[in-house]
Amino acid sequence: MSAIDWIVLALTLTLIIAYGLYKGRxxxxxxxxxxxxxxxxxYMVLLGIMGTQASAVTFLSAPGQAYTDGMRFVQxxxxxxxxxxxxxxxxVPVFHRLRxxxxxxxxxxxxxxxxxxxxSFLFLLQRGLSTGISISAPSIxxxxxxxxxLFWTTVVMGGLLIxxxxxxxxxxxxxxxxxxxxxxxxxLSIAGYIVIHRxxxxxxxxxxxxxxxxxxxxxxxxxGFTDKGGHCRFDWNDKYNLLSGIIGGFFLALSYFGTxxxxxxxxxxxxxxxxxxxxxxxxxxxxxxxxxxxxxLGVMVFAFYGFNKEPLFFNQSQLKLLxxxxxxxxxxxxxxxxxxxEAQRIVAVRSPDSAGWPYAIVDPALIDSRLQSITRExxxxxxxxxxxxxxxxxxxxxxxxxxxxLRFVTDYLPKGLVGLLIAVIFxxxxxxxxxxLNSLASCTICDFHRRFSTRTLTGRQEYRLSQLxxxxxxxxxxxxxxxxxxxxNSLIEAVNVLGSLFYGVILGVFxxxxxxxxxxxxxxxxxxxxxxxxxxxxxxxxxKGMVSLSFLWFNLIGAVGVVVLSELLRPLLRPxxx
Amino acid sequence: MDQPEDDKExxxxxxxxxxxxxxxxxxxxxxxxxxxxxxxxxx
Numbered sequence: 001m002s003a004i005d006w007i008v009l010a011l012t013l014t015l016i017i018a019y020g021l022y023k024g025r026x027x028x029x030x031x032x033x034x035x036x037x038x039x040x041x042x043y044m045v046l047l048g049i050m051g052t053q054a055s056a057v058t059f060l061s062a063p064g065q066a067y068t069d070g071m072r073f074v075q076x077x078x079x080x081x082x083x084x085x086x087x088x089x090x091x092v093p094v095f096h097r098l099r100x101x102x103x104x105x106x107x108x109x110x111x112x113x114x115x116x117x118x119x120s121f122l123f124l125l126q127r128g129l130s131t132g133i134s135i136s137a138p139s140i141x142x143x144x145x146x147x148x149x150l151f152w153t154t155v156v157m158g159g160l161l162i163x164x165x166x167x168x169x170x171x172x173x174x175x176x177x178x179x180x181x182x183x184x185x186x187x188l189s190i191a192g193y194i195v196i197h198r199x200x201x202x203x204x205x206x207x208x209x210x211x212x213x214x215x216x217x218x219x220x221x222x223x224g225f226t227d228k229g230g231h232c233r234f235d236w237n238d239k240y241n242l243l244s245g246i247i248g249g250f251f252l253a254l255s256y257f258g259t260x261x262x263x264x265x266x267x268x269x270x271x272x273x274x275x276x277x278x279x280x281x282x283x284x285x286x287x288x289x290x291x292x293x294x295x296x297l298g299v300m301v302f303a304f305y306g307f308n309k310e311p312l313f314f315n316q317s318q319l320k321l322l323x324x325x326x327x328x329x330x331x332x333x334x335x336x337x338x339x340x341x342e343a344q345r346i347v348a349v350r351s352p353d354s355a356g357w358p359y360a361i362v363d364p365a366l367i368d369s370r371l372q373s374i375t376r377e378x379x380x381x382x383x384x385x386x387x388x389x390x391x392x393x394x395x396x397x398x399x400x401x402x403x404x405x406l407r408f409v410t411d412y413l414p415k416g417l418v419g420l421l422i423a424v425i426f427x428x429x430x431x432x433x434x435x436x437l438n439s440l441a442s443c444t445i446c447d448f449h450r451r452f453s454t455r456t457l458t459g460r461q462e463y464r465l466s467q468l469x470x471x472x473x474x475x476x477x478x479x480x481x482x483x484x485x486x487x488x489n490s491l492i493e494a495v496n497v498l499g500s501l502f503y504g505v506i507l508g509v510f511x512x513x514x515x516x517x518x519x520x521x522x523x524x525x526x527x528x529x530x531x532x533x534x535x536x537x538x539x540x541x542x543x544k545g546m547v548s549l550s551f552l553w554f555n556l557i558g559a560v561g562v563v564v565l566s567e568l569l570r571p572l573l574r575p576x577x578x
Numbered sequence: 579m580d581q582p583e584d585d586k587e588x589x590x591x592x593x594x595x596x597x598x599x600x601x602x603x604x605x606x607x608x609x610x611x612x613x614x615x616x617x618x619x620x621x
Contacts, residue, residue, distance in 0.1 A: 074613070078610065081602045081603060081605065081606040082603065085602055088598075089595075209616070209620050210620060212620065213619075216621070218617055218621055219617060219621065220613040220614075221613050221617045242610075274588060274589065274590065277595065277598070281599075281602050284602040284605075285601075288606070289609070292609075
């Protein structure tokens with residue numbers, strides 16, 4: 001990075017910290033620290049829940065996902081608007097009426113202490129670990145791509161936000177998320193403009209979409225059904241399709257927005273049910289178009305590399321790994337051939353005398369046989385590099401999806417903007433992590449410390465203790481991030497899988513609380529324990545290849561399992577009469 | 579769905595929250611229809 005990029009990056013991050021410290025002054029008690037005295041307007045609730053959901057990985061991974069796998073990832077969010085409606089109808093009024101600090105507080109009033117404690121514990125377990133992974137994943141990508149020291153990248157990624165999160169609590173989180181989202185959307189819009197601007201003359205939106213379509217990137221809607229030997233079958237292992245997006249995505253979103261304290265903690269800061277509802281419903285309206293545009297950025301970058309030299313492998317650090325392996329000599333030869341083939345390809349596609357250029361790129365039928373053979377040869381070289389990286393003796397990572405967008409940024413964006421886009425990654429991480437730290441601290445103090453401690457604390461003491469818990473959770477998450485970095489790209493998948501292991505069960509408990517009013521605490525508690533064990537066993541079987549099931553379905557299984565089992569256990573586990 | 583307490587609150591733009599819910603679900607259906615068209619048109 002150039003000096004200008006460093007200055008832009010440092011200034012942006014400093015601005016956020018200063019803004020958080022300035023705006024985060026609230027009354028020094030639990031209401032001020034965790035609920036911003038319930039004074040957050042709906043549009044800040046909206047930006048808060050969007051900023052909490054969109055982590056750094058969202059902005060790093062999604063364009064790369066569209067580049068490699070197409071835009072079908074957008075279907076993952078189809079269940080979200082439906083979930084927003086259910087949360088608004090059933091969850092929001094109850095949380096407001098009971099004036100809870102945490103979602104799990106409601107479960108003690110509805111069931112009993114042990115059910116509240118179990119769900120809060122499951123939340124702390126999965127959120128604490130997954131936040132550590134959320135810090136680690138973008139840190140690895142940035143340190144690999146820019147050659148930064150991993151330890152310090154992780155410390156900045158997960159550590160600096162602690163300054164304003166500890167000091168200002170929920171209010172600082174809400175205000176910084178507002179500014180962060182503005183900078184993030186501004187940065188991504190500029191990046192999109194530059195991709196279009198750098199395309200050859202005559203290539204516009206129509207050509208980009210046609211190029212993407214020809215390469216299978218415009219697979220926005222997929223059914224998940226495949227034709228096997230004349231039989232049409234649904235692929236349960238397919239992660240992103242219409243059915244899994246609507247059903248699996250609905251249960252995931254319902255659990256996330258209805259029962260995850262990092263989200264509940266955002267919308268209960270609104271002064272009324274109406275303001276909370278408006279923030280959530282607006283999220284239901286804007287989330288899918290927003291995700292569509294982020295994915296479209298990946299298709300635009302794909303079109304850009306159609307006319308410019310595409311790297312042999314986007315993650316440069318993995319090529320360096322090969323340079324120090326038994327494939328070093330082969331890699332040198334292959335790289336030279338690849339460069340030659342890419343040079344030929346670019347001359348061919350940019351040549352105005354190509355038949356019907358630029359439509360030769362849009363329609364493969366018009367591409368001459370020479371260009372077709374060049375493209376095939378290029379694909380073979382890329383496949384060979386992946387095969388070498390998969391060699392156990394090398395121990396590399398053959399998936400470079402998450403490096404595609406940032407590699408484009410560092411290679412092609414002008415000075416200053418690179419720094420801004422790197423800042424966007426940090427801010428996306430900070431927005432998500434700060435909200436999570438705030439919610440982890442609120443659960444720790446409200447669901448455990450205050451509930452089980454025999455000592456009565458003053459409002460001021462509780463405020464100080466809340467700050468201490470926020471700090472401790474911050475240190476814990478950074479420590480987890482430092483410990484898990486050896487897992488590589490599988491970290492990103494791990495965040496989603498870890499969430500799905502617990503979300504379904506927690507949601508099941510809440511669904512029984514809201515919709516099965518005759519079921520008491522003990523059957524729900526036992527059903528939650530049995531179902532959680534079942535989901536974990538199912539995940540182990542899936543990892544061993546004994547079951548073929550995408551992780552999104554764990555949410556549905558967990559939720560339905562708790563509801564059905566608690567009904568079955570109800571006659572067996574009746575509460576004893578006093 | 580009975581929420582007498584929150585029904586007393588002013589509903590922005592529309593007179594009833596149900597219209598908001600229909601709007602959100604209708605927009606989802608619209609998005610899916612547009613995406614389906616784009617998928618078919620460009621594939």
